[in-house]
Amino acid sequence: MLLEKKLIENLLDAGLSRGADFAEVFVESKNSSALQSLSGRLEKVNSNKSFGVGIRLAKKFQVVYGYTNNNNPEDLLKLADDLSKSFNDEVLTKRTPLMELEVGDLHKVEIKPTDVTLEEKVALIKKAYKATDEYDEAISQVMIHLLDSSQDVLIANSEGRFVTENRTRVRIYINAVAMNKEGIMQTGGNGPGSGKGYEYFFNDIDVAEQGREAARIAVTMLNAEECPSGVMPVVIHNAFGGVIFHEACGHPLEATAVAKDSSVFCGKMGKKVASDVVTAIDDGTIENAWGSANYDDEGYPQQRRVLIKDGILKSYMIDKINGRRMKSEPTGSSRRESYKYAPTSRMSNTYIDNGKSKFEEIIAATKYGLFARKLGGGSVNPGNGDFNFAVMEGYMIRDGKIAEPVRGASIVGNGGNILNKIDMVADNLDCGRGMCGSVSGSIPADVGQPTLRVIDVTVGGKRGA
Amino acid sequence: MIDTKKLFAVAKAKGIQDIQVYFSNTTNLSVQIFEGDVDKYEIADSSSLTVKGIFNGKMGVYRTEVLEDSLIDEIVDTIISSAKVIDSLEDGIIYEGDKEYKELDDIYNEELTNLDVAKKIETLKELDTKFHAFDEKVKNVETSYTETTNSVLLENSKGLKLFNKANASYIVAEVIVNDGEDQRVGFDVQITNDFKDYKIDEMVQEIATDALNSLGAKPVDSGNYEIVFTGLALATLFSAFQGLFSGRSVQKGISLLKGKLGTAVGSSLINVVDDPFMKKSASSRSFDDEGVATKFKYLIEKGVLKTYLHNLVSAKVDGIESTGNGFGGGISSVNMKIESGVTPKEEMIQSCKKGLLITNVQGAHAGANPVSGDFSLQAAGYQINDGKIGAPVALITVAGNFIQMLKDVVLVGSESKMTYYGITAPYIKVKSMPVSGN
Incomplete structure (x- = not known):
């Protein structure tokens, strides 16, 4: 047990002592390790042990939060008491006795990070390095990070909720640099990861193949021309291409934006917000997926949320406190990076669902445009929905065929209208790993989609229109 | 707290040659006001201990937030097993210390910590009221105050013992304006460790005016434009390319600045410094995380690249002394x-025939390639037509190469802004850059 049950009850009581109507204790213990290599040589091995307690109190919409990594009972009680002083009343809400909730572990881990020796981890890195380096003689540098973490959480609140779970995650990030004779450098990255243990690396994927993929992108981009700029059709490939939906539409569908009336999707429930071919889902229950968990960080079971069905807005992603402003029930969407953050509504594994077109059909139907095979990160302004993201691997489409590779492209648009501009969706849904940053910190989140076409978007590049 | 004497003794007994502990304690206060009421209030106190140990020349690192003596064996054993698998060409270094460390007397301001929270909340409420009073199109206001105090204690087996304490605060204001047809966001941050420095009226004026003026912003036609960047926009761009100055990146062959020492990497108007002693900056430090005394230095002087930034290891590889930029296990500026420069911003704008004033660039973490120096970033601002500010602009991208842009700088502004990127930057004018819009 991360903290004695009796102490947790006392903390909740102290929290409610001056009129708060809700109290919550979040306890976290996390072990993580990060190995870093450069050109096949292991440069750094960092081990990290974190522990902390976050106490959250609320009265209607007002939230107070405190955290510490001191586990001394008197200090924790003092923190709860200090926080309760934000409310100057007597006890108004009675605590419900804690009842442990058990949904069963949907995300089983076979090989825990602690079951793997450092030597085995190093062997994975060396294998990935060798394949990346040998892919092409233009590869001048290879950086590899191997990361694993095991987070134990305990979440208890004044409404009687009490859950515990372990969340294990592993990831390898391979970054290849290719350089030509003129000294021009281009990079290619690939970062597969999972909500599994090391069985992911030993059984599910081949790190050598993953390395070759990073190298392939770097070499392709080295031989690419600058991307032309202008407004054109863009075919966005599957998997990490879903970052467009994540940034442009997922964030504005979070209660963080909706509750304060600052989202382009406010007041649109049940209305058409996308073209008919678009169905979008946020699903935190996918077995062992990167953004999955048994519970959200308020202790509610994770759910599968259909956000948009055939173009109609069906659901927002809602946490408890924003749910109060919106007069809606939470959707199991509350997440946080660590005890250092109060939780709020966030995405988990978010994707556009399969459509009926074929990949080849979409390319063939496009006379001129950009094929964004791999996207980088991006950002969105939740106030007006403007977004941008980088194209890590792009090609021109000419006369219905994929033509020359182009580099330096970025895509700029608006989340409020891009969904209406999607006219073809393929049937090849896949997901990619991301780290999503927002008010409650940086959290693992999957993005995904099948290949789809946006009829016109602004493409930024260095070559003129 | 872990008994460092005991830790050092166990480490020595198990064969660790040198060991260093870096203890950090941070306390936080944060208040957020939404529509006139406190809607978030946060207090925090957290500590961590980072232990670095050298075994067979290689360095293992263990960071913990559990500060109990029972962990000593695990720390030492993990450091040893980590060091055993490291096969980097360079050995780890624990530093014996410098003769002198500069006294920094203005980075901790006790008055700030002691000032009543009620006063801080009152200031935010005043800000909120003034935003709403400014214009009826101001629809939604969120303001917050954050205050951080950080104490650091560094101690190693070579006898070095250093202490630092700093505090800082910042106010963030975000407003949404809506005229029934378009909705825009205004945002800014003021940073200081002296509460008296906050300029509430100025903040309201600048944020609200910019947000209101940007209503109805549209892309411009694609093409080449003269570009004026505000200090904030320039700092955002610089933040994406800071890594280029790392001596380690240069050695790895992943910095554009490799082989460029002593050569021109920018227009002669460009001067870039790393000033670890800057007043009222919470980042100011007299020593880095490796215990090396920090130094004021020119990175670029009159356009010429003067030095890279180094930590102990990268400096040793180059056969020079560390520049005191070893932070967080890597290298960064302070x-x-x-x-x-000398040109007032009004004059810069007047000098443009067909230009854009870029007030905001976004997506610097994604649209900028720190290895190649290429960038293509979403930008917003205003048109400049024949020397006059014109219609608001949004949803465009400005593309270029970082070094080429520095070379194409034709004017440097006389005012500068300390930004939340830890970078202080003036307005600049770039001769011409490709812009993608309609």
């Missing part, structure tokens, strides 16, 4: 500052 307070990067692009020095201001």
Whole structure:
């Protein structure tokens, strides 16, 4: 047990002592390790042990939060008491006795990070390095990070909720640099990861193949021309291409934006917000997926949320406190990076669902445009929905065929209208790993989609229109 | 707290040659006001201990937030097993210390910590009221105050013992304006460790005016434009390319600045310094995380690249002394500052025939390639037509190469802004850059 049950009850009581109507204790213990290599040589091995307690109190919409990594009972009680002083009343809400909730572990881990020796981890890195380096003689540098973490959480609140779970995650990030004779450098990255243990690396994927993929992108981009700029059709490939939906539409569908009336999707429930071919889902229950968990960080079971069905807005992603402003029930969407953050509504594994077109059909139907095979990160302004993201691997489409590779492209648009501009969706849904940053910190989140076409978007590049 | 004497003794007994502990304690206060009421209030106190140990020449690192003596064996054993698998060409270094460390007397301001929270909340409420009073199109206001105090204690087996305490605060204001047809966001941050410095009226004026003026912003036609960047926009761009100055990146062959020492990497108007002693910056430090005394230095002087930034290991590889930039296990600047020039911003704008004033660039973490120096970033601002500010602009991208852009700088502004990127930057004018819009 991360903290004695009796102490947790006392903390909740102290929290409610001056009129708060809700109290919550979040306890976290996390072990993580990060190995870093450069050109096949292991440069750094960092081990990290974190522990902390976050106490959250609320009265209607007002939230107070405190955290510490001191586990001394008197200090924790003092923190709860200090926080309760934000409310100057007597006890108004009675605590419900804690009842442990058990949904069963949907995300089983076979090989825990602690079951793997450092030597085995190093062997994975060396294998990935060798394949990346040998892919092409233009590869001048290879950086590899191997990361694993095991987070134990305990979440208890004044409404009687009490859950515990372990969340294990592993990831390898391979970054290849290719350089030509003129000294021009281009990079290619690939970062597969999972909500599994090391069985992911030993059984599910081949790190050598993953390395070759990073190298392939770097070499392709080295031989690419600058991307032309202008407004054109863009075919966005599957998997990490879903970052467009994540940034442009997922964030504005979070209660963080909706509750304060600052989202382009406010007041649109049940209305058409996308073209008919678009169905979008946020699903935190996918077995062992990167953004999955048994519970959200308020202790509610994770759910599968259909956000948009055939173009109609069906659901927002809602946490408890924003749910109060919106007069809606939470959707199991509350997440946080660590005890250092109060939780709020966030995405988990978010994707556009399969459509009926074929990949080849979409390319063939496009006379001129950009094929964004791999996207980088991006950002969105939740106030007006403007977004941008980088194209890590792009090609021109000419006369219905994929033509020359182009580099330096970025895509700029608006989340409020891009969904209406999607006219073809393929049937090849896949997901990619991301780290999503927002008010409650940086959290693992999957993005995904099948290949789809946006009829016109602004493409930024260095070559003129 | 872990008994460091005991830790050092166990480490020595198990064969660790040198060991260093870095203890950090941070306390936080944060208040957020939404529509006139406190809607978030946060207090925090957290500590961590980072232990670095050298075994067979290689360095293992263990960071813990559990500060109990029972962990000593695990720390030492993990450091040893980590060091055993490291096969980097360079050995780890624990530093014996410098003769002198500069006294920094203005980075901790006790008055700030002691000032009543009620006063801080009152200031935010005043800000909120003034925003709403400014214009009826101001629809939604969120303001917050954050205050951080950080104490650091560094101690190693070579006898070095250093202490630092700093505090800082910042106010963030975000407003949404809506005229029934378009909705825009205004946002800014003021940073200081002296509460008296906050300029509430100025903040309201600048944020609200910019947000209101940007209503109805549209893309411009694609093409080449003369570009004026505000200090904030320039700092955002610089933040994406800070890594280029790392001596380690140069050695790895992943910095554009490799082989460029002593050569021109920018227009002669460009001066970039790293000033670890900057007043009222919470980042200011007299020593880095490796215990090396920090130094004021020019990175770029009159356009010429003067030095890279180094930590102990990268400096040793180059056969020079560390520049005191070993932070967080890597290399970074303390307070990067692009020095201001002589041209008032009005004059810069007047000098443009067909230009754009870029007030905001976004997506610097994604649309900028720190290895190649290429960038293509979403930008917003205003048109400049024949020397006059024109219609608001949004949803465009400005593309270029970082070094080429520095070379194409034709004017440097006389005012500069300390930004939340830890970078201080003036307005600059770039001769011409490709813009993608309609």
